[in-house]
Amino acid sequence: GQEKDKYIAPSAERGWNDPPQFSYNLQNARGQQKGHLTRRAAPPTSSGNTSTTTVNLKSVAAPPTIPLGSNPLAPPPCSLAPPPRLQAGPPTTTTPPVQPGSQEEEGGGDQTQCEPDVEVVLSSLNRALATCRQSVKDQVCNDVEKRLLLLDDSWRAGKLSLPVRRRMEALSLELRAGHWDSANEIHRSLMVDHVTEVSQWMVGVKRLIAETRNLNPELLEQLQDTSVTDQDSDLLQG
Amino acid sequence: MSTYQEFIQQNEDRDGVRFSWNLWPSSRLEATRLVVPVSCLFTPLKERPDLPPVQYEPVLCSRANCKAVLNPLCQVDFRAKIWACNFCFQRNPFPPSYAGISEANQPAELMPQFSTIEYIVQRGTPAPLIFLYVVDTCLEEEDLQALKESLQMSLSLLPPNALVGLITFGRMVQVHELSCEGIAKSYVFRGTKDLSAKQIQEMLGLSKPMASGQQGRPVAPQDASAFCRFLQPVHRVDMNLTDLLGELQRDPWPVPQGKRPLRSTGVALSVAVGLLEGTFPNTGARVMLFIGGPPTQGPGMVVGDELKTPIRSWHDIQKDNARHLKKATKYYEALANRSAVNGHSIDIYACALDQTGLLEMKCLSNLTGGHIVMGDSFNTSLFKQTFQRVFSKDYNGDFRMAFGGVLEVKEMGVGGTSQWKVCSLNPSTTLGLYFEVVNQHNAPVPQGGRGAVQFVTQYQHSNTQRRIRVTTIARNWADAQSQIQHIESSFDQEAAAVLMARLGVFRAESEEGPDVLRWLDRQLIRLCQKFGQFNKDDPTSFKLSESLSLYPQFMFHMRRSPFLQVFNNSPDESSYYRHHFVRQDLTQSLIMIQPILYSYSFYGPPEPVLLDSSSILPDRILLMDTFFQLVIFHGETIAQWRKAGYQEMAEYENFKQLLQAPLDDAQEILQTRFPMPRYVDTEHGGSQARFLLSKVNPSQTHNNLYAWGQETGAPILTDDVSLQVFMDHLKKLAVSSSA
Numbered sequence: 001g002q003e004k005d006k007y008i009a010p011s012a013e014r015g016w017n018d019p020p021q022f023s024y025n026l027q028n029a030r031g032q033q034k035g036h037l038t039r040r041a042a043p044p045t046s047s048g049n050t051s052t053t054t055v056n057l058k059s060v061a062a063p064p065t066i067p068l069g070s071n072p073l074a075p076p077p078c079s080l081a082p083p084p085r086l087q088a089g090p091p092t093t094t095t096p097p098v099q100p101g102s103q104e105e106e107g108g109g110d111q112t113q114c115e116p117d118v119e120v121v122l123s124s125l126n127r128a129l130a131t132c133r134q135s136v137k138d139q140v141c142n143d144v145e146k147r148l149l150l151l152d153d154s155w156r157a158g159k160l161s162l163p164v165r166r167r168m169e170a171l172s173l174e175l176r177a178g179h180w181d182s183a184n185e186i187h188r189s190l191m192v193d194h195v196t197e198v199s200q201w202m203v204g205v206k207r208l209i210a211e212t213r214n215l216n217p218e219l220l221e222q223l224q225d226t227s228v229t230d231q232d233s234d235l236l237q238g
Numbered sequence: 239m240s241t242y243q244e245f246i247q248q249n250e251d252r253d254g255v256r257f258s259w260n261l262w263p264s265s266r267l268e269a270t271r272l273v274v275p276v277s278c279l280f281t282p283l284k285e286r287p288d289l290p291p292v293q294y295e296p297v298l299c300s301r302a303n304c305k306a307v308l309n310p311l312c313q314v315d316f317r318a319k320i321w322a323c324n325f326c327f328q329r330n331p332f333p334p335s336y337a338g339i340s341e342a343n344q345p346a347e348l349m350p351q352f353s354t355i356e357y358i359v360q361r362g363t364p365a366p367l368i369f370l371y372v373v374d375t376c377l378e379e380e381d382l383q384a385l386k387e388s389l390q391m392s393l394s395l396l397p398p399n400a401l402v403g404l405i406t407f408g409r410m411v412q413v414h415e416l417s418c419e420g421i422a423k424s425y426v427f428r429g430t431k432d433l434s435a436k437q438i439q440e441m442l443g444l445s446k447p448m449a450s451g452q453q454g455r456p457v458a459p460q461d462a463s464a465f466c467r468f469l470q471p472v473h474r475v476d477m478n479l480t481d482l483l484g485e486l487q488r489d490p491w492p493v494p495q496g497k498r499p500l501r502s503t504g505v506a507l508s509v510a511v512g513l514l515e516g517t518f519p520n521t522g523a524r525v526m527l528f529i530g531g532p533p534t535q536g537p538g539m540v541v542g543d544e545l546k547t548p549i550r551s552w553h554d555i556q557k558d559n560a561r562h563l564k565k566a567t568k569y570y571e572a573l574a575n576r577s578a579v580n581g582h583s584i585d586i587y588a589c590a591l592d593q594t595g596l597l598e599m600k601c602l603s604n605l606t607g608g609h610i611v612m613g614d615s616f617n618t619s620l621f622k623q624t625f626q627r628v629f630s631k632d633y634n635g636d637f638r639m640a641f642g643g644v645l646e647v648k649e650m651g652v653g654g655t656s657q658w659k660v661c662s663l664n665p666s667t668t669l670g671l672y673f674e675v676v677n678q679h680n681a682p683v684p685q686g687g688r689g690a691v692q693f694v695t696q697y698q699h700s701n702t703q704r705r706i707r708v709t710t711i712a713r714n715w716a717d718a719q720s721q722i723q724h725i726e727s728s729f730d731q732e733a734a735a736v737l738m739a740r741l742g743v744f745r746a747e748s749e750e751g752p753d754v755l756r757w758l759d760r761q762l763i764r765l766c767q768k769f770g771q772f773n774k775d776d777p778t779s780f781k782l783s784e785s786l787s788l789y790p791q792f793m794f795h796m797r798r799s800p801f802l803q804v805f806n807n808s809p810d811e812s813s814y815y816r817h818h819f820v821r822q823d824l825t826q827s828l829i830m831i832q833p834i835l836y837s838y839s840f841y842g843p844p845e846p847v848l849l850d851s852s853s854i855l856p857d858r859i860l861l862m863d864t865f866f867q868l869v870i871f872h873g874e875t876i877a878q879w880r881k882a883g884y885q886e887m888a889e890y891e892n893f894k895q896l897l898q899a900p901l902d903d904a905q906e907i908l909q910t911r912f913p914m915p916r917y918v919d920t921e922h923g924g925s926q927a928r929f930l931l932s933k934v935n936p937s938q939t940h941n942n943l944y945a946w947g948q949e950t951g952a953p954i955l956t957d958d959v960s961l962q963v964f965m966d967h968l969k970k971l972a973v974s975s976s977a
Contacts, residue, residue: 017867017926019908019917021619027626027909037834037863037903038825039846040788083879083893084840139419143477191394192626195387203480206394210473 024189116169118155122148124172125205128212131223136211144211147204154201164194171205178224180213242785246730253354253709254284254668255693256824258737260728261716262675262689268718269675272725273765277672277737279824282695282707283640284354285665287633291356292346296706299323300330306648309710310350311690316340324690325650347708354709364702367641368469368523369396370403372510375489376499377530377616381589384617385528386483388625393480395629397637397700398473401466403513404482407506408489408499409535413442413513414482416470422482427509429502432537435576438512442468466517497543501531503595504538504569507584507602511573514582522641522698523582524608524662530588530616532595538569540595549593552804552812566598574605581642583608583662587625588810589616596810600817607643607662607821611913612814624913637700638664647671648692663697666912668823670740688712726769729785735792736827743801743816755797762793766972777969794964795832795849815866818913826865833864833933838899840892850961851934856922861900862930868907869918870900871930877921 125148133141151168154160160168167186174183187206190198215223242260250256257278263269269276297308304326311324316339319332332339339345346352371389375382396402404414411427425442427433433441444466472479493499510525532540532549540562541549550560577584583606588594591614603610609628613621632638643660660667673691690712699705716725738761746754765786772780782790796802801819804812819830837847838859847853847860854860856875861868872880876897879885885894908914920926959967 016614017916017918018618018620019623019868019914021623022909027623027630037836037861037907040832040834041846041848082882083884083890083896085889086891140477147477188394191391195391199387199390199480199484203390203393203477207477210398 024192116165118152118165121169121172122152122155124176125151125208128175128208128223131215131219132208132211134219135215140207140211144204144208147201148208150201151205154197160197161194164190164197168205175209175212176224178213178220180209183209242728242730246733249711250824252351253711254281255279255709255711256730256733257713258730258734259725260713260730261721261725262713263718263725264675264715265677265679265681265718266675267679271718271768273761273768274729274734274738275672276675277670278691279668279670279733279736279827280693280709281666281668281823282643282645282660282693282709283663283665283667283697284823285632286354286356289352289354289356291358291705293358294335295359296347296357296708297321297330297333297336299326299328301326301328304328304648306692307694307706307708307710308345308347309692309708310348310353311688311710311712312348314348325648325692353711354707357706357708359704359706361704364704365518365521365698366471366702367397367400367637367700368403368514368518368521369400370405370469370510370514370523370525372405372407372506372525372527373486374501374503374506374527374529374531375406375408375486376493376501377488379488381530381616382486382488384615384622385589386486388616388622389483389528390480392625392629393472393476395626396472398471400472401469401518402472402475402479403469404479405506405510405513406486407502409491409502411502411506411509413468413509415467416475416479416482417467419478422478427505429500429505430536432505432508433512435512435515438509439516442513442516444513444516468513469517496545498534498541498545499531500535500543501529501533502536503527503529503533503599504536504566507538507570507573511577511582511584515576515580518582519580520642521581522662523580524639524641525577525582525584526587527584527602528587528589528616529594530590532593533566538566538598540566540598549595550597550809552807552809555809563598566595567601570599571601571605574601577602578606578659578661581659581661582606583641585609585611585628587611587613587621589613589618589621591615593808593810596813600813604817607660607667609913610814610817612810620914620916627912627914630912632665639700640664641698641700643695643697645669646694646696648694649673650690666823666826667821668827670737670820672737672741688714726783727785731786731789731792732824732828735789735796735831736824738793739796739801739827739831740820742796743820746802746804747816754802758793758797758802762790762968763971766790766968770972772969772973774975775973777966777973780969780973790965790968791961792828792831794961798958799831801830818865822865829863830865833862835863835934836861836900836903838896840896844899844903848961849934851931853934854922854930859896859900860930861903862933863907863915864933865911865915867916867918867929868904869920869926869929870904871927872921874922877923880921 129141129144129148132144155165155168167190171183171186171190174180174186184206187202187209191202212220212223246256246260255278257276258274259272259276262276263272299306299308301323304323306323306325308321309324313322313324315321319336319339320329321332322329336345347355373385373389377385393402403416406412406414407429409429411429412424413427415423415425417423427438427441489499491500507525507527510527514523514525534541534543541547550563554560555563574584584602585608586596586599586603587609588596588611596610596612600610602608611621611624613624615621628639630638640663641661643663645658645660647656647658658669660669690710692711693707693709695707695709697705697707718725738758742754742758745757766780766782769786770780770782800807800812800815807815815830819827822830833849835847835849835853836844837853837855838844838861839855839857844861849862854871854873856873858873859876860871860873862871879893880897884890885897904917908917918926918929920929
């Protein structure tokens with residue numbers, strides 16, 4: 001299945017005040033915006049009140065367990081009074097926490113997935129290319145082939161990270177199944193999230209999807225028949 | 239008061255309109271006495287997932303100088319099949335296709351809930367979208383690599399039928415021929431010499447344009463690519479263009495010690511504009527300019543190549559010491575106007591640690607509806623993600639960008655219409671429109687008791703359809719003599735604040751700074767004098783009704799904002815902030831004027847707090863949103879707890895959640911806002927705490943509380959005092975019988 005990565009682990013030092021990087025999937029899963037950061041505090045009443053009261057704090061329900069405005073000459077942090085404990089303090093109404101900067105499932109995750117097989121992935125792609133050769137211009141097919149070779153080389157040389165390998169596996173399955181839009185989405189997510197790793201060859205995969213989906217029905221059928229006969233492969237767990 | 243709030247919100251949700259006054263004064267004299275003009279913020283393409291477009295042409299009034307669109311305010315005789323235009327009172331027959339309408343069977347455009355309605359119209363062959371990348375190659379290696387990758391990535395986000403082109407520049411300007419085979423060819427132009435559009439077109443070997451003038455009859459995609467080697471469909475050239483981009487090198491011209499690279503931005507843009515003018519006039523197109531530094535040679539240069547001569551600051555400009563400013567601005571304005579005439583928009587993506595000349599070049603985007611994105615380097619997530627969001631899609635899977643917008647505004651009793659061109663629009667683009675009431679004083683309230691305004695926006699949708707969106711609104715006239723309290727309760731202080739602020743920015747860009755503050759103060763004092771309830775010369779008696787109570791605070795913050803206080807920022811930064819301020823919708827504009835501040839603590843749910851230093855407390859976390867920055871500030875005690883690691887301990891899980899809460903809330907903003915804001919995570923004593931402190935604290939150096947204007951003797955409110963002192967001073971001036 002497709003990973004729903006929350007954040008992409010920052011690879012290099014972030015620039016000054018650089019915001020966190022969101023994955024393609026997370027950015028597109030906008031949904032209904034709560035937009036709850038739009039209220040303002042009421043100004044002090046205009047009846048000539050000159051005290052600088054903060055009108056915004058609710059009356060304190062439970063007394064704080066640390067002294068406010070602690071003495072700057074107080075002993076160092078080891079004798080700092082701790083924050084309210086989980087049981088004692090009033091519950092905060094926060095949304096369920098999302099871990100920031102969580103690493104991608106490098107071998108983790110809740111499903112044990114086997115390592116994608118480069119042979120299987122490339123053979124799917126090459127099969128599609130072979131079918132395309134029957135109707136698509138040679139020049140284009142050669143260009144695609146060049147890039148599939150690059151993909152193959154990079155993969156075998158260990159240059160591709162696990163998320164990229166996993167998504168390429170998923171992409172090849174979608175392509176095989178004729179789910180063109182899905183396959184395209186995966187290609188886009190890879191270009192957005194992992195451009196450095198994939199830019200050299202991904203455009204070839206993109207073109208392969210585009211040309212394959214435009215094949216005339218007989219050729220497509222031909223392609224899908226051969227895919228079906230090879231289906232004893234172990235990859236359909238998704 | 240609360241009913242007006244609902245009314246205001248409903249109208250904004252449905253029509254994308256917020257008026258300063260929702261009851262209109264019935265004479266010009268009374269309108270000027272209201273201080274804030276009758277004006278509105280209008281979002282032409284407000285996202286309306288609940289509004290399906292209709293697939294027929296709008297019905298127009300037959301009077302030649304009217305041509306208003308049929309709308310819910312029109313009187314209809316269903317039996318005679320005639321409608322009366324509510325703007326000019328002309329009686330019009332319905333077209334034959336409306337023969338079946340009746341009271342019970344009304345067309346959508348007559349129904350009140352369709353006061354905003356969108357028509358899809360057929361106007362010839364749909365034209366492809368065009369994206370022309372203009373890329374500075376005088377970048378550091380790492381920066382250039384990151385930019386190249388972003389451009390390659392964007393090819394995957396473009397629609398397959400879109401046309402794409404590439405111009406690169408440094409000392410020379412190169413126009414790349416895009417083909418799917420053979421050797422890559424390019425045409426090279428000297429960066430020092432400007433050429434006319436005709437010369438550019440001749441040198442590029444372009445034949446006469448195929449898209450004709452007026453109606454903008456667009457070219458069928460296959461014809462287009464056949465004749466223009468420089469703008470080709472993505473689906474055809476993506477592989478080659480990806481390679482071409484991958485192979486781009488830094489500008490080879492060596493940069494000696496103590497010099498800036500020779501950057502010919504002016505000529506590069508001239509070639510881009512000329513290329514599009516000569517091939518696709520009147521079609522939706524985006525020129526996307528990527529720069530890593532200022533233009534240093536040729537027409538439009540902003541600074542010379544000697545590093546010891548710094549780029550102009552506000553002080554230089556004030557002392558008339560910016561030698562390239564006028565000439566460069568004029569040069570880019572001419573290009574911008576040509577582009578706008580053709581319906582082409584220009585984006586500027588400027589990533590550099592120093593200024594890049596946005597002050598001179600801002601007209602390119604401002605006049606064409608293009609974006610300005612400013613960052614430190616192309617190798618930052620701020621640039622990468624902001625750039626991705628240019629291509630973000632809506633709930634239908636279409637791009638959130640529209641082209642070739644023409645807005646017409648029609649008002650009652652006024653012959654003809656006013657028209658504006660907005661070459662590029664998105665769902666949040668918001669215009670400020672200012673109206674003048676023309677009735678003579680004491681003339682009777684116009685027939686029907688209501689004034690009406692119709693906004694007609696024609697545009698090219700990103701899916702290439704031509705569409706027309708029509709919004710028709712009405713408000714009651716009121717006699718200011720007898721109904722002043724009703725008019726007062728119809729005041730929309732949020733809209734008024736933004737509309738006045740926009741006027742302030744407009745004045746600031748054409749006048750000296752202090753005069754704008756004086757003007758803003760004077761309007762605020764006048765408004766308080768008009769609508770405040772008080773006893774003469776008794777400041778403590780001063781009160782404002784609820785519909786105006788927040789307005790002075792908005793003005794206080796506006797005076798301190800980077801839109802009017804320029805000396806804390808570079809001219810480029812000021813241009814950047816102002817660019818975004820005058821095009822955002824109301825909610826975002828208000829955030830820019832008066833940043834939002836939320837407080838997180840153990841004592842209750844997160845809540846908004848005053849933008850004041852008294853809100854900074856040791857056991858609170860603050861989240862501040864200024865639109866351009868998101869700042870998370872940890873109070874002293876919170877910071878100490880965090881440093882001590884309590885969040886790692888199981889029994890202090892709630893502390894961990896407290897730390898996480900503002901991050902979660904910030905995430906929603908970070909995920910959607912364009913441009914992406916800077917993100918500051920800081921704490922008490924941190925060097926970056928200054929972002930928060932400068933917003934909440936007045937400067938400590940300003941000592942005199944009551945300053946009176948020197949030349950004119952007009953009273954002004956002082957700069958850099960707390961809100962409390964500002965309000966006290968305002969009340970004093972408002973109630974004074976000598977003011």
